[in-house]
Amino acid sequence: MDINSIRSQFPIFSKKINGKPLVYLDSSNSSQKPLKVLNTLDYFYKNEFSNIGRSIHSLAVNATNKFEETRASVKNFINASSKDEIIFTKNATESINLIATTFGQFNIKKGDEILITELEHHSNYVPWHYLRETKGAVIKFAPINDDGDIIIEKLKDLISTKTKIIAVTHLSNVTGTIVPIKEIIEIARKKNIPVLVDGCQSAPHLKIDVRDLDCDFYAISCHKVYGPTGVGILYAKRKWLEKLPPFIGGGGMINEVRKDKITYAPLPEKYEAGTMPTAEVVAFNESIKFMQSIGMENIIKHEKELTNYALEKLKKINSVNIVGNPKNKAGVISFTIKGIHPHDISTIVDEEGVAIRAGHHCCQILHERLNLNATARASIGVYNTKEDIDMLCKALDNCRKVFGLK
Amino acid sequence: MDLKDLYQDIILEHGKSPRNFGKCDKYTHQAKGHNPLCGDQVQVYLKLNNEKTVEDLSFEGSGCAISMASTSIMTELVKGKSVKVAKKIVFDFLNMIKNTSKIQSNDLNEDQKIKIMSLSGVKQYPMRVKCATLAWHTLTSAIEGTGKEVNTETID
Numbered sequence: 001m002d003i004n005s006i007r008s009q010f011p012i013f014s015k016k017i018n019g020k021p022l023v024y025l026d027s028s029n030s031s032q033k034p035l036k037v038l039n040t041l042d043y044f045y046k047n048e049f050s051n052i053g054r055s056i057h058s059l060a061v062n063a064t065n066k067f068e069e070t071r072a073s074v075k076n077f078i079n080a081s082s083k084d085e086i087i088f089t090k091n092a093t094e095s096i097n098l099i100a101t102t103f104g105q106f107n108i109k110k111g112d113e114i115l116i117t118e119l120e121h122h123s124n125y126v127p128w129h130y131l132r133e134t135k136g137a138v139i140k141f142a143p144i145n146d147d148g149d150i151i152i153e154k155l156k157d158l159i160s161t162k163t164k165i166i167a168v169t170h171l172s173n174v175t176g177t178i179v180p181i182k183e184i185i186e187i188a189r190k191k192n193i194p195v196l197v198d199g200c201q202s203a204p205h206l207k208i209d210v211r212d213l214d215c216d217f218y219a220i221s222c223h224k225v226y227g228p229t230g231v232g233i234l235y236a237k238r239k240w241l242e243k244l245p246p247f248i249g250g251g252g253m254i255n256e257v258r259k260d261k262i263t264y265a266p267l268p269e270k271y272e273a274g275t276m277p278t279a280e281v282v283a284f285n286e287s288i289k290f291m292q293s294i295g296m297e298n299i300i301k302h303e304k305e306l307t308n309y310a311l312e313k314l315k316k317i318n319s320v321n322i323v324g325n326p327k328n329k330a331g332v333i334s335f336t337i338k339g340i341h342p343h344d345i346s347t348i349v350d351e352e353g354v355a356i357r358a359g360h361h362c363c364q365i366l367h368e369r370l371n372l373n374a375t376a377r378a379s380i381g382v383y384n385t386k387e388d389i390d391m392l393c394k395a396l397d398n399c400r401k402v403f404g405l406k
Numbered sequence: 407m408d409l410k411d412l413y414q415d416i417i418l419e420h421g422k423s424p425r426n427f428g429k430c431d432k433y434t435h436q437a438k439g440h441n442p443l444c445g446d447q448v449q450v451y452l453k454l455n456n457e458k459t460v461e462d463l464s465f466e467g468s469g470c471a472i473s474m475a476s477t478s479i480m481t482e483l484v485k486g487k488s489v490k491v492a493k494k495i496v497f498d499f500l501n502m503i504k505n506t507s508k509i510q511s512n513d514l515n516e517d518q519k520i521k522i523m524s525l526s527g528v529k530q531y532p533m534r535v536k537c538a539t540l541a542w543h544t545l546t547s548a549i550e551g552t553g554k555e556v557n558t559e560t561i562d
């Protein structure tokens with residue numbers, strides 16, 4: 001893997017931040033975009049733009065084809081059985097809301113239980129909370145241990161005859177825990193409980209095979225996968241998409257509309273109402289091609305090396321406390337520094353051009369569990385280097401200097 | 407903009423050893439403040455006497471250096487002032503952070519002006535303004551006695 005050639009594909013790395021070269025360690029939040037993705041957006045709008053679907057003029061046909069090419073690429077990327085199982089949404093949040101809403105209408109009654117975990121991002125909790133509010137559902141939280149691993153035995157114990165769905169992240173955006181979701185899905189399978197996987201963090205960093213996992217639903221945000229904002233993916237098994245009611249109503253998702261009756265479009269259009277983010281979906285195909293050109297195995301290897309390097313270097317700094325120590329950890333490293341609040345850390349390292357995130361990272365439940373108000377988080381993308389980690393450590397030294405700490 | 411303008415010695419010192427920390431005796435008013443973006447929480451306790459003077463003022467909470475220092479300095483400057491003057495100081499502070507970078511008030515002595523001005527650098531860091539203003543909004547809420555929790559996401 002040629003890291004220089006990868007970095008050269010990202011125009012943003014030629015920019016200076018506060019007069020310093022950008023050290024971007026906020027990819028869990030959102031990734032940077034390769035030039036081909038940006039050029040495709042630009043080219044599509046300038047040369048090929050049309051709305052997709054109904055029109056039969058040449059531009060519309062071409063745009064529709066390109067849109068569907070991305071769907072086919074996504075299908076292959078996550079190894080779904082059919083293109084019909086790939087629904088484009090606004091983001092993973094919308095994907096999860098789609099399932100929470102439609103599954104809730106279809107299958108949740110008062111007292112029914114939804115099992116999530118203490119690791120979840122707010123986007124895999126709040127949509128289920130709506131069902132608690134509107135339907136009287138009960139939300140249970142599978143606990144984690146201090147390392148940040150889900151305690152599988154306790155998760156098992158929380159499953160009851162009332163458990164209607166399990167929703168769990170594939171990779172924690174705070175501790176970097178790679179969750180053994182295959183094991184969780186096997187447990188759920190035995191009890192015939194569907195599983196939704198929040199794949200927001202995993203999609204850019206792990207090999208995703210939805211058929212091997214046998215998950216019912218898988219949610220992805222394309223902007224974290226080197227793609228444009230405004231596009232998300234929902235993978236759902238065909239049987240669910242056929243059974244569940246539609247989500248958003250409007251043009252494009254209907255078959256026939258009469259004064260007394262409406263029928264819905266076949267899959268996947270049933271779930272794609274209104275004008276879609278056409279150019280963004282078309283451009284996302286280039287994001288997938290970008291990742292495939294490197295190869296997922298190479299990406300995983302590079303990021304693993306970098307994560308280990310970062311952990312090793314950060315652990316050498318006495319005042320740094322790394323949050324969680326999961327069995328399998330991806331390149332998401334949250335930490336605290338004794339005597340310096342994460343917000344102060346973020347402001348100070350930013351002066352050195354180092355972009356990290358500070359706060360609770362949309363995981364208040366998890367922070368409460370870990371007795372933390374906030375953490376600083378450095379998260380790795382395929383374009384990061386050991387020099388980036390060195391710069392982070394140097395900038396952290398500066399934090400201690402500013403605060404007069406040894 | 408230099409980091410030293412933001413993290414001045416006064417701020418670091420107050421951040422590390424905040425004044426008037428804890429519940430003050432026989433407080434008559436209190437209010438909570440919360441910044442959901444970073445999780446900062448502050449509780450302001452206020453003792454008003456019959457002459458409408460802030461006899462005592464203290465706080466509890468946790469947060470970044472900017473928020474702790476800002477709260478600490480606020481308690482020092484407002485203690486002993488009449489409610490009317492306290493409100494003027496709050497207005498002046500918020501105006502400094504958001505608009506002018508300057509303090510207009512005649513209600514503060516030179517030493518107090520230096521302290522409050524030490525927070526003026528925050529204006530250059532828009533993402534940190536709410537760290538500095540949370541306690542001041544919370545003080546206003548305590549004085550007004552509405553009991554409403556201040557939330558940085560729902561105030562200007």
